[in-house]
Amino acid sequence: MRIAVEDLSVTLAGRTVVAGVHLVAEEGEIAGLVGPNGSGKSSLLRTVYRHLRPSAGRILLAGRELEGIPPAESARHVAALPQERGGDFELTVREVVAMGRTPYKRAFAADDAEDHRIVADALVRVGMAEAAGRRFAQLSGGERQRVLLARALAQQPDVLVLDEPTNHLDVRHQVELLALLREQRRTTLVALHDLNAAASVCDRLHVLHRGALVASGAPRDVLTADLLAEVFGVRAAVVEHPLTGDPLIAFDHRTPASSAGAPAGAPALDGAARAQTVS
Template sequence: MTLVAEDVTVRAGGRALVEDVSLEAARGEVVGIVGPNGAGKSTLLRTFYRARRPTSGRVLLDGEDVWRMKGRALARRLAAVLQETPGEFELTVYDVVAMGRAPYKRAFQGDDAADREVITSALAALDVANLAREPFDRLSGGEKQRVLIARALAQEPDVMVLDEPTNHLDLRHQLDALGLVRELGVTAVVALHDLNMAAAFCDRVAVLHRGRLAASGTPRDVLTPDLLADVYRVDAEIDVHPTTGTPRITVLPPVSG
């Protein structure tokens, strides 16, 4: 599955939140979206999972405009992991993950054995099987995040869109979550804050700056001191990590005079 954004622009109140952004995630590729706060990362992702219609431009899944597809048909192929979480309704972890089966179901259709297996293995994959009967709302932030990734897995998608999936996660679970996305072999578009994570896990990164695409390409090509100075207004040193061979970004403290 290939996900392509074609000149996507999103305007609100006369201001462009995202402007003329084009990018492509080829089959099985993990593409990172990085950029400072307010750069338009989340807004861009919203146009992928049909939460915000682009003012102009198109989002194509294998050549098909996602905004011309039925929501359910898209949800069977593309799943999103978002920051927003259920609240105050005592849903169990199992209930939350089971929601992921909704795009496959018609009215009055229950979960069959195959659905339960998908749900159970999604719970196991994210290491939350032992929490299945606990109320979602009482989990820690990191546990919630893993449950939401499990829910996306239960949709059995070919493409996953993840908005800062490593927020709230400790180091171990950050690695696990991103490693799992890689392992699944799905096409993935991931908004990330941590540039080192992006460098280690993404095939390519796209840098957004004030709604525009500032750069895109392999982490090695894109993440340069000049770009970081330009986009993030920080001084950074970038070298190749001796063990992993991926770019290592070290942000230098501002020189105080």
């Protein structure tokens, strides 16, 4: 299912945090959002999973305006893993994951055999099947992250919206999660801080800076040394990954950001960089 963001703006407490953004994730594509802290990634994603309402613009889900789709119906199409993880649920892991089946059920309806199968499969996919009977509140941060991803998978959405899904995960589980996203081939919007992970897993990258979209395209085209200096304020070389052939960013950890080119708070890229943008 294709999802498109058209001329989207978001205002919080009187301040514009996303300004006139256009971006797209084609059906089955993983589209990554990258940018410095405070660039508007999370606010944009919150409008897609309807936690925030945009102040202007619209979101189209397979050509239908999201605002006009009933919430219960949109929940069958879009599942989210937000940064806000909620409180310590006094529920078991299995019960938390089963919450993903809510959009398909009448009020107070019990889980049926199909629900149980879907929940069990989701737990297997994230490597948490053996923890099904444990209390969610007793899990580590990384374990909770995987359970909440299983809940999103149990929702069987057409679109996944993931905000920093690798937070709290060790290296092995980061690799497994990113491989799972590639295997799923669901339309996915994902915000990632790890630019090398984004280069590896994403078909398309959208770069946000100060609430504006400054570049879009294939990772190889977007992640240039000039962009990294101007948007992120770092000195880096972009080379070919020796194992996968993906772009690999080698950061200079010895040079201060102030010496790397444009500082981290530099203005958005000019028209030449915007010319990289694709729809």
